[in-house]
Amino acid sequence: MKGHILLVEDDETFRSFVQTILEDDGHEVLTAKDGLRGLHLLRQESFDLVVTDLKMPGKTGLELFRETRHDPNPPLFIFITAFGRVDEAVGAMKEGAVDFLTKPLENPDTLLALVNRAIESQGRSREYLSLKEAEASGLPPEELIFAGQAMKVVQKLVHDVASTTANVLIYGESGTGKELVARTIHLLSPRNRAGFVPLNCAAIPENLLESELFGHEKGAFTGASQARQGKFELAKGGTIFLDEIGEMPPPLQAKLLRVLQERVFERVGGSREIRAEVRVIAATNRDLQEEVAQRRFREDLYYRLNVFPLQLPPLRERIDALPLLVDYFLHRFSRQIGKKLKGVEPEALTAMKTYPWPGNIRELQNVMERGVILAKDFIRRSNLPDEVVRSNGQEPREGKDLLKSVEKEMIAKALRKHGGNRRLAATELGISRRTLQYKLKEFDLLDDK
Structure with a gap:
């Protein structure tokens, strides 16, 4: 794993030497000749690691380190210091710096080992945070x-x-x-x-x-x-x-x-x-x-x-996914509420399959949470909101007509958007060209070029 590194060093010869070592190992390196320039770059870009001299004119490496501690994702720091300032570098490690090296740098491999270990550890940390983010x-x-x-x-x-x-x-x-x-x-x-x-x-x-x-x-x-x-x-x-x-x-x-x-x-x-x-x-x-x-x-x-x-x-065009989504929300809300339900009765599932879901999956989620709260053993038709039940009971024809009307309008809209190109319209709608051709005939849209 290679990193994006900021190198801050006021000695031009030593700065060039360290930059060459890091870039030869595959890292991307930006350099700054002092702490003020280093802080400017830190405010401009995101770095995985900062390698900095501890003692510099204007703004020291330690001051630079402390100014980044309040950032949302602060970079790691490795200090390079003269032997006589080791105590300061040790103090910086207590504040969260990764490590330090002393000048002169006798073995480049020591620097590379330290840099690579720091970047790999940060990568693992970020992967963990991404997993936690997904869970959260x-x-x-x-x-x-x-x-x-x-x-x-x-x-x-x-x-x-x-x-x-x-x-x-x-x-x-x-x-x-x-x-x-x-x-x-x-x-x-x-x-x-x-x-x-x-x-x-x-x-x-x-x-x-x-x-x-x-x-x-x-x-x-x-x-x-x-x-x-x-x-x-x-x-x-x-x-x-x-x-x-x-x-x-x-x-x-x-x-x-x-x-x-x-x-x-x-x-x-x-x-x-x-x-x-x-x-x-x-x-x-x-x-x-x-x-x-x-x-x-x-x-x-x-x-x-x-x-x-x-x-x-929309969900009304994904009705084949409804049983899987219903099962997911059933188990999710059952765990949250602390209930042990046996499932959803067929009549309730039929009602949900007929309903056009104007609020889509968010509405389904709300309906299922309500159903889990009301249910005793199974989620029954009587546990569903009135508008969902009516779509399958008193007004079945209206529900079907509404679905067809919405489907026809979606197809016509996709064709208009793509200038009558049926291949692009079918791709956007998520159906095959053959299915689109069938629908065009069904809805009398074959003249819609």
Whole structure:
């Protein structure tokens, strides 16, 4: 495992010597001639490790170390010092530094062994944190996230794009699992050792959204009593997920465009540029092409975000996944509540299969939690909400007609979006071209070119 290393050393000859040793071993190395320049680089980029002289003019290596301790993901530190300052280096280790070496550096292998051990230990730590992050977020198994035939195309696309750095734009109705898919992309990517930072653009007041995204400096506005990092800084080296991107106000759209183009931004009230070392995944339940046409969304930002679009089908188009999802939520909520239920009676499952699920998987989750609370042995039809029961009882024809109407509109919309290209429309809908041809005939859409 090779690392991104910052080397801070005021002796130019020794700095060049150490840089050569590290780069010959495959590490990526940036250098600074003093502590002030080193601090500037630390504020610009994310490093796995800092190798620094302990004693330097202006700002010492120890001061540099202490200034990074409050960062969300501070880098590891190895000090190089003259023999007479070993006590200071030992003191720094008590504060969290990895180790130290003394000048002159007699054996380069000693430095490499120390550096490689530190970077490997950090890698293991980050992998552990990623696993804990997945557990904490309640991420279900991948086979559940992509359950149903309509999700198989999406699953393949997710695996194709995860290992790249491409921006991803996830389309889907509310409750279809857009954040789960975004988290899956992150965990399958090389960035999974760093954080996944979500932000719902519709949930933050417009006057606070810029600060949430980019942070602010002390005194930037009334109440800004201290500097604060934004989501782009917190996601350093990882992934930022911008949900409901269609709700972002136009002034911030322009600032986000700059981040995507130049990979830099400034905090609110600040002037220094900070590098945005993040992958951007955005999501929307809006038709962004229509938003662009109505001049509510910037066309240039749309094309920057829409590098790799993913369309998530609604639950009504994934009814074959319903038994698996129902079983998952049954066991999950039974464990949480402390009940031992036998299952779901067939009549209840039939009712759920007929219901069109306007709230998608989020609505199913709520229905199942309610059912587990009310059930005594099995989740029965009587434990379901009235609207779910009615869709299978008093108004069966209406439920079927609604499903067909929605299906027809989805197909027509996909065809319009792709200029009548049936192959692209079928891919977006997650069905085969033969199935699409059958549906076009069924819904009398064969003239829809």
